[in-house]
Amino acid sequence: MIAPGAASVAALSGTVHEAMDALHALQQLASQDPSFAQALKQTGSTHAAASLARRHGLHVSSEALWRNRGRHGLPTWRG
Numbered sequence: 001m002i003a004p005g006a007a008s009v010a011a012l013s014g015t016v017h018e019a020m021d022a023l024h025a026l027q028q029l030a031s032q033d034p035s036f037a038q039a040l041k042q043t044g045s046t047h048a049a050a051s052l053a054r055r056h057g058l059h060v061s062s063e064a065l066w067r068n069r070g071r072h073g074l075p076t077w078r079g
């Protein structure tokens with residue numbers, strides 16, 4: 001028998017991993033494409049940054065960008 005809440009923890013874990021994968025892809029794109037990096041730096045909000053990422057095929061939420069915001073307009077995270 002599965003403990004109550006175990007499925008939601010597993011789903012949350014998958015969501016966290018997906019968000020981190022998207023953030024890594026965003027960082028990689030920013031490091032490889034100077035025009036994307038410049039556009040990312042010039043966004044005025046995490047919502048605008050998430051919209052820019054979506055236009056480049058990356059699906060990252062504005063909340064994930066806020067939680068992992070860094071210096072110089074590029075996302076950062078532990079590890």
